[in-house]
Amino acid sequence: MRNILLTIEYDGTNYHGWQRQKNAVSIQQLIEKAIEKITGSKANLIGSGRTDSGVHALAQRANFKTEARIPAERIPFALNSCLPPDIRITGAVEVAHDFHARYDAIGKKYRYRIYNSEIPSAIHRNYSCFIPERLDIDRMKEASMYILGSRDFSSFCGSGSFAKSRVRNVELLEIEKKGKFIDIIIRADGFLYNMVRIIAGTLVEVGKGSMPPHHVRDILDKRDRRFAGPTLPPQGLFLEEVYYREDS
């Protein structure tokens, strides 16, 4: 059996998230159907992780096994011809037999995009989170320093998580302002359920002036979800990159 690793871009607006489920259209399911169409046999597509309803991906990664002989470089074109335009396969490579898109991932990068203006945007409404209050970027940057590093992120974990350990290593956390957009870019070795959206919600509270930057340190110490800020909505979230060891 060949093992194929896909790179996938999707607009999550019209889907019930990545994961296959009954009575709702998911991205995983549509790609599995497309694989079955081009290979002629049932496919089990393993994503690097789930994304919730409304969340977007620039480069989700997922692998599947197949007997089909279609060359890897032809796979994106073949699958795209069977997929709706809001899901695009942007790459495909053959990987080792034991490669697993979830277990072998050594890190991920997300972007959370805020549209900070008095009036919401018509064009960016599905690709950003509208925050009308003026946000103080310098305060948000100061608060973000407490999140960097290897820490127990229990306070930034949504209910419904089955993670054994809640320690994650946040390797990068940048806040960029471009016009009315404020982007929070975060890279870690792994993420807990809703972790990016809760971190973004907490940084927004700091930016509004509702809590001082150093409170973020206290929130981490509490290891209790109730002390952190709200979970921001899904449409601002983009999965930008999934990292694997070069030799995998």
Added chain:
Amino acid sequence: MRNILLTIEYDGTNYHGWQRQKNAVSIQQLIEKAIEKITGSKANLIGSGRTDSGVHALAQRANFKTEARIPAERIPFALNSCLPPDIRITGAVEVAHDFHARYDAIGKKYRYRIYNSEIPSAIHRNYSCFIPERLDIDRMKEASMYILGSRDFSSFCGSGSFAKSRVRNVELLEIEKKGKFIDIIIRADGFLYNMVRIIAGTLVEVGKGSMPPHHVRDILDKRDRRFAGPTLPPQGLFLEEVYYREDS
């Protein structure tokens, strides 16, 4: 009667263009309905110009007359509460009684956005034009020089135009590359029907290598639509700004 000038952002994806029409939903019509709802009387909304189905606007301008006493700065919030989220009123000011959004416009700026990659984008599909062939930006920039200035743009005018004179003054034409995007930014004292989309289509032909840059000069001389490149699709086009004299 007070005369109110609106600034409007819209995502044109789901509309049959700006202009009011029978049996199809237009942006003008929805805003007129919203004005009638908040003022209690019929409104005639005069846009700076039409935009076609699928074309977007960051700052379309339009004026209407009303007896209503609602303060101008409250109008965006009032109208937005009666409008779908893909149409947003971002500003409102009171202007002189004889101000006319179309007749008084002294110029406009458009952006035409190309997504230049082997595989189309899922996320940007409705906000850019997908061109898979590699485009040579330097050739496109060279060709754009022939378009600058006051010229007869008959070759770049779509059929269905009723313009008496086809002379327009292109004051700015910039080509910007940012990652996979190539943006053509064009400012002129006025535009003929489909002018930006035909200029973009012609510059793309030059970028692909299908015609040398100096052919653009010959195309202008012909004053015949058949010699220019194709009309690119509407979803790449954004009306970015409408200019008025400061004292109007």
